[in-house]
Amino acid sequence: MDAGRLLGWLVLSALAPGAAHLRAGRRRTGLVLLGCYAVGLLGVLAVVLATGDLGALIGSALDDTWLTAITVGSALLGVAWFALIVHSFVVLRPGTLRQSEQIVTGTLAGLLAVGVLAPFAVVAQTGWASRQALNSIFKDSQPDPQAQGEKLTERRQDPWAGRERVNILLLGGDADDHRPGVRTDSMNVASVDVKTGNTVLISLPRNLEEVRFRPGTPMAEQFPSGFRLPTDPGGGRSDLLNSVWEYSDAHPEIFGGKREQGAEVLMDTIGYTLGLDVDWYALVNMWGFARLIDAIGGVTLTVERDVVFGKYNEGLVKAGTRKLKGADAMWYARSRTNSDDYIRMRRQRCVIGALLDQADPATVLSRFNQVAAATKELIQTDIPRAMLSDLVPLALKVKDAKVTSIQLVPPLIQTYDPDWAKIRKLTQKAVRESTGAQPVTTTAAPAPAKTSTGAPTSTPTGTPTKSPKKADDSPTQGLTDGCGQL
Known part of the structure; x- marks a missing residue:
């Protein structure tokens, strides 16, 4: 056999294990290798077909046991395939070739191995990184094995326990090394239809005043007339909606000495405010979010007008359409200079919409290590680890479903004197529209911002409806309505 044919059989053996052994006359070994290979392929195909769809397959693969199996199995298969190439090269008897040909074929065989x-190795490393990242973010308690088995059976029958929607509180926090506590400056509830993936994003302003707490709770007993504290020495307020988490954490005596009650209190308070049952929360560190944007290679946005930022207005995100790095995207979303909280909320919605559109699975997978590293630093959540196998398929549905939004801000809702009944009414209507019970309409964005001199500035608006809307109509918008209008 000449060098060309030897290399040809070696490559064929890499694609169909056992081919080189058959060529070398080792029939039994060759058939066993080919048989194992065929059984393995059929097994993978059977799993894919049994799972039913890509989302369910990915969700199942994120189970801790499966990730461990994928990591270990990939490492073992890699070593086995490497050994197979080496052995295939040996059985093809390269010693019959001239010395120069032996050197060339041996080098090429090593590169092929x-x-x-x-x-x-990539799959094993990705599996390990996934497992490490997920286990650092999602925490599960150690339940009773019998109870866990019963819950698993119920989840297989109906993972959502009869619920038509899942409500997740998405929070953007501003905590850093120089600021103690957690201030939730961005608060949105994503209400997702579990059948269709249709989602409505309900945005609440950070400066909502006199927040009401659910009757019978410790905070309601502490603040029976609403969340109200004396004005800060500097004239600011620490009794707005964005301070509920921080205040609850700082006053364990209200909860009988229990500490770290902030997340639970805020979830319950926002759920009570909207008239929804909030299932879980996810707190995103805003600057960790910037690292996530960098991990996927940036995000393309249309900046409507120059956005100034910084203590001395030294920073600038210029107007125009281009791919922004994480820091610029975050300043676009967070800057209040020559703007206000409501314009900032709209810009945050635009960033979320752009990420939802551009962070496709192929991009995430191609940069998986960077995404996994950034994600570990950026998310705090109470979503159970075991729910990922169901939430991932739902998230993939959301990407291709109808995503709308409603912002409970002035002039619709006055933050200094909120109409709580109206908030619940608007929320329920937005949820019905998202489900498909009523057509979705859009309206203008919030009231104009004011500059430092008090003069109003023009603000981008959503697509107007064809007919006038009543004051109580739901101002539901598409998630990116009003974004990118220069």
Whole structure:
């Protein structure tokens, strides 16, 4: 056999294990290798077909046991395939070639063995990184094994326990090394239809005053007339909606000495405010979010007008359409200079919409290590680890479903004197529209911002409806309505 044919059989053996052994006359070994290979392919195909769809397959693969199996299995398969190439080269008897040909074929065989090993190494490393990231973010308690088995059976029958929607509180926090406590400056509830993935994003202003707490709770007993504290020495207020988490954490005596009650209190308070049952929360560190944007290679946005930022207005995100790095995207979303909280909320919605559109699975997978590293630093949540196998398929549905939004801000809702009944009414209507019970309409964005001199500035608006809307109509918008209008 000449060098060309030897290399040809070696490559064929990499694709169909056992081919080189059959060529070398080792029939039994060759058939066993080919048989194992065929059984393995059929097994993978059976799993894919049994799972039913890509989302369910990915969700199942995120189970801790499966991730461990994928990591270990990929490493073992990689070593086995490497050994297979080496052994296939040996059985093809390269010693019959001239010395120069032996050197060339041996070098190429070594490169082929390493090349075959590389994909398995990538899969194993990705599986390990996934497991580490997920286990650092999602915490599960150690339940009773019998109870866990009963819950698993119920989840297989109906993972949502009869619920038509899942409500997740999405929070943007501003905590850092120089600021103690957690201030939730961005608060949105994503209400997701579990069948269709249709989602409405309900945005609440950070400066909502005299927040009411659910009757019978410790905070309601402490503040029976609403969340109200004396004005800060500097004239600011620490009794707005964005301070509920921080205040609850700072006063364990209200909860009988229990500490770290902030997340639970804020979830319950926002759920009570909207008339929804909030299932879980996810707190995103805003600057960790910037690292996530960098991890996926940036996000393309249309900046409507120059956005100034910084203590001395030294920073600038210029107007125009281009791919922004994480820091610029966050300043676009967070800057209050020559703006206000409501314009900032709209810009945050635009960033979320752009990420939802641009962070496709292929992009995430191609930059998985960077995404996993950024994610570990950025998210705090109470979503159970076991729910990921159901939430991932739902998230993929959301990407291709109808995503709308409603902002409970002036002039619709006055933050200094909120109409709580109206908030619940608007929320329920937005949820019905998202479900599909009523057509979705859009309206103008919030009231104009004011500059430092008090003069109003023009603000981008959503797509107007064809007919006038009543004051109590739901101002539901598409998630990116009003974004990118220069």
